[in-house]
Amino acid sequence: MTNRTIRVWTLIHKWTSLICTVFMLLLCLTGLPLIFHDEIEALTAEHTLPPMPAETPLKSLDEAVATALATYPGERPLFLSFDEDRPVVNVTTGPGARPPVSQMHISAIDLRSTRILADLNDDKGFMHVMLRLHVDMFAGLPGELFLGFMGFLLFVATVSGVVIYAPFMRKLSFGTVRAGRSRRLKWLDLHNMLGIVTLMWVVVVGLTGVINTLSVPLVAYWRSNELAAMIAPYQGKPVPERFASVDAAVRTAMEAAPGMRPQFIAFPGVRFSSNHHYAVWLKGATPATNRILTPALIDAETGAFTDMRSMPWYMLALRLSQPLHFGDYGGLPMKILWAVLDVLTIVILGSGLYLWFARRRTAQDHAAAPGLRTTVGEAAE
Amino acid sequence: MKPRAPLPLPAIFGIPAAIALVTTAGLVTALLDDGLVDALSWAALSVPVLAAAWSWRNRER
Incomplete structure (x- = not known):
């Protein structure tokens, strides 16, 4: 690489980093408790089901929906999702088909009794604040897309960091940390070493985070494309006055897709369904396929099966970006590793900021006393 | 520890590339299955963390 190339990449690294670092620090800090949100919520919320005879028959999904609607009169059902490991469904209701999240109510309902176990309307607690800061900084879609752009800058900063890693390491063996000389040299070496070892994790978590910010669009x-094509004959039909049975819709969907299980049901009119259908989102039964969702559309007026299509590539990318960003797909040890790598990223961001400050001081000294060595030249010795 | 002649690119990026490859494998394998595969993923994702710890332990004082 010529000196000019190195200078250009250094400038790219400096400016993309400077712009995104503050936001990345916010994301790393708020992300840390979010990694363990399951564990933290299990500590604070009552998670055990009230004891009932083992053979207690389960009530119907329609009864669960009726319970939720009775609790929030005047609202309509939006979503129904299934808990993984217990006979519990979560019913989301709201005043209209697409209300803001703040107006939605989520009830966790015990299917053995249709009793409401808990309302999951946490919009004040610590974890909720962490989540909103992490997702959109309380600024809605614009905030989400802005953080997505910051994530893209992080990606550019990472790539340019790898490029200028080479001239820094020309005369150093891998992992060298010169801690005995100046403080700046120690942090420079740490920045380079931590940056290069965490490279792939940062790239994957960063880019999947960017994809997640694109979820709404x-x-x-x-x-407006895939779904519109599936329901072409229904175009222009209004949301039905009365919905057919949810249980029957789930049965119909499962008959159409043997071996798959429902993950959640989107009611007519919501973002994840058409105006006239239940969308029963089915997942595969094996660990490799249970992240891949396939929507089956059931006419919400007649209960008839309409269509089922696998997801297009961009929806698959969106779906797979969730576990790869959250680190929640490999048990507690994976979450701990996620947290350690997150902390190392904080050190990289902090040391980068420190090096920029220290470099500015050096540059000012340099102007006063010419002849000081450049960062790269000094580091390579 | 410090070679005199400038290192060629493969020498600079050899170990980092290996770590990146192992990390990728660790991130992907846990998606495919549960159980034993998860343990493989933990081992793989420990590699960057252990590399950082090793570098810090062997720092020049």
Whole structure:
């Protein structure tokens, strides 16, 4: 690489980093408790089901929906999702088909008794604040897309960091940390070493985070293309006055897709369904396929099966970006590793900021006393 | 520890590339299955963390 090339990449690294670092620090700090949100919520919330005879028959999904609607009169059902490991469904209701999240109510309902176990309307607690800061900084879709752009800058900063890693390491063996000389040299070496070892994790978590910020536009695109094609004969039909049985819709969907299980049901009119259908989102039964969702559309007026299509590539990318960003797909040890790598990233961000400050001081000294060595030249010795 | 002649690129990026490859494998394998595969993924994702710890332990004082 010529000196000029190195200088250009250094400038790219400096400016993309400077712009995104503050936001990345916010994301790393708020992300840390979010990694363990399951564990933290299990500590604070009552998670055990009240004891009932083992053979207690389960009530119907329609009864669960009725319970939720009775609790929030005047609202309509939006979603129904299934818990993984217990006979519990979560019913989301709201005043209209697409209300803001703040107006939605989520009830966790015990299917053995249709008793409401808990309302999951946490919009004040610590974890909720962490989540909103992490997702959109309380600024809605613009905030989400802004953080997505910051994530893209992080990606550019990472790539340019790898490029200028080479001239820094020309005369150093891998992992060298010169801690005995100046403080700046120690942090420079740490920045380079931590940056290069965490490279792939940072790239994957960063880019999947960017994809997650595109969720709203991607789902909107899917709805107006793929979904529109599936329900072409129904175009222009209004949301039905009365919905057919949810249980029957789930049965119909499962008959159409043997071996798959429902993950959640989107009611007519919501973002994840058409105006006239239940969308029963089915998942595969094996660990490799249970992240891949396939929507089956059931006419919500007649209960008849309409269509089922696998997801287009961009929806698959969106779906797979969730576990790869959250680190929640490999048990507690994986979450701990996620947290350690997150902390190392904080050190990289902090040391980068420190090096920029220290470099500025050096540059000012340099102007006063010419002849000081450049960062790269000094580091390579 | 410090070679005199400038290192060629493969020498600079050899170990980092290996770590990146192992990390990728660790991130992907846990998606495919549960159980034993998860343990493989933990081992793989420990590699960057252990490399950082090793570098810090062997720092020049």
